[in-house]
Amino acid sequence: MSLVTYKLRDHVATITLNRPEAGNAINGALRQELNAAWNRFRDDEDAWVGILASTGRIFCAGADLKDGEGAVGTFGGTFWEKPTINSFESGMELFKPTIAAVQGPCLGYGLTGVLFCDFVIASTEATFAFPEVRIGVPTIVGAIRLPRRLRWADAMELLLTGEPMAAERAKEVGLVWKLVEPDELLPAAQEWARRLTEAAPLAQRATKEVAWRTADMGWIESVRFGEVMRKVAGATADVAEGISAWREKRRPQWKAR
Known part of the structure; x- marks a missing residue:
């Protein structure tokens, strides 16, 4: 079974995290497939707009702390995120429009990837968090990216408390662009993607x-x-x-x- 699926229709590529039994936590295998999917989208001449989505009730539970070869490693007995400068979530050069369709909890590594999307459409049941500081680990890419999108105090609210932010609050501070009912999430993202494909x-x-x-x-x-x-x-x-x-x-x- 693919841990990340890639489906292209009418110039819209939908990249879906597909490890629902583990809350779509990022292990080594999923990370490799996710990076490959974004590389495919970047290089696919027929793909004009990308949607980042997930299966299951959890968008992404963050890094899989059980997988030392995945999104985290160990150093001096503590967890640390491996650098991924050329991956999507850590800043690969990609200028095609991108949309995140977020349902349920979106944590850590998942939120870092969402922050790289141009448009964040979220379910009313979505929550957002950078919980790393609660296990003694600093957030790095999120700390670089979030203050560029939100007011300073709103960014620090997420980064320094590690507490989850409800969808309504995320919409209020500007993290979420549009808020929709759960059953409207993917249709809303697809419709916006369709509108984007009308432009050159x-x-x-x-x-x-x-x-x-x-x-x-x-x-x-x-x-x-x-x-x-x-x-x-x-x-x-x-x-x-x-x-x-x-x-x-x-x-x-x-x-x-």
């Missing part, structure tokens, strides 16, 4: 890359980089198609080329 995929990626890279640039450097990206995107076939479709008053047929 290469233009989307260029726009997201500009937004991502210029966050740490000065104004002049940001504008210069943006103009370079505009020229790169302007040389694609999709731009010609978009202009033709506008002139002919028809729906464009994007090719991601």
Whole structure:
């Protein structure tokens, strides 16, 4: 049985954690399959939008502390997360739009991955937590990423207490973008993904890359980089198609080329 499934339909790739008997906790095998799935999505020319989902009642129970070859290792008798710089949850370069569809508890490693998604759609039954500090372990990637998305105190509420945050509170602080009833979760994510595929995929990626890279640039450097990206995107076939479709008053047929 695959611990992570990859399904592509109408340019939308759904990557699903599939270890429900263990709360989708990340062991070594699941981590390898998850990284492979995100690499596949990144390289798949027919995949324009990605959805991160899971099976079972728990989105992700975090790292599997029983698996020293998985998401955690040991050092000096304590647990520590192995660095995964090129994996999705730890910052691989991926500029395709991504959506997280979260139900139930979303802990530690799972929340780190969710934070890399552009849109977080959650069930009203979802909860979010970085529980590492409660076993004496610092949160690293989450501590880097969370304050960039939330106000400082709201980020520290999650990072420094280790306590779960309810879905309503997560929506209030901006961690969750949309809140839906449990049976509406995947349909809501799929519908939003469908809407995203109506835009030119290469233009989307260029726009997201500009937004991502210029966050740490000065104004002049940001504008210069943006103009370079505009020229790169302007040389694609999709731009010609978009202009033709506008002139002919028809729906464009994007090719991601």
